[in-house]
Amino acid sequence: MYNHVSWPPAYDPKTSAIYALNDIDVQAPPEVVWKLLVEAEHWARYFPAENQVKLLSGEPELALGIHWTRVTVGFPMSLVVTEYESLRRLAWSTTVDGDETGSSAYHGWVITPTETGCHVLTEETQQGAFFLEELGRKHPGALYRYHQEWVECLARAAEAEVAQAGG
Template structure:
């Protein structure tokens, strides 16, 4: 999985001492997961810590350039989506402290 990520230069595992990667398998097709990811204001339906997500730039779903805010575990953040490939990639940068985070959706070997 590590080789599938479009790493920001400063977090590239080949050159950076600091990076993080979490990888989970979900028994759902990428299209199903994608619909949940881009519906940011409803993230709290399956992740209760994300109960204060607000899209600031007017869209109903997040996409390239979308600005949104969220409070996670009491920590307020302002974010901008920097990569959006429907059903495949979603990444954003946190404008408060510069963190960069993303999702990579890929179909598993069993088509799940």
């Protein structure tokens, strides 16, 4: 059985309006997947939709407490890394810039080593009127589909790095 995200009480999936879980088996070691995840400003190399990420600290990688911004599907957001366990767990909280309703989200990643590489699980919950309108009413299922594409692109990129290093 694989571990799941460690939820702050306010973001527990049991009490969240919007929730998505996506996972995939990756034929690459956790170190390769981890590096692709923490180098957030370079996500667009393997997942073009995430081409507007900026770490505000000037650091090259995500780390505990780092504040950063991103524009996701046209919406600017402010984020902070809230959990960081190297090679295993990464999570952040998100607020939507300019959203008067105080909508927020919590997104976590869990990497579990396997015999052939690793298992990657990502979960997100969302709270508030903004997310209910955009992802609950206007685009139901969009969060799941977006994350599914992300984990598949992440897996392909990690597996390509392993193949390139081995060949």
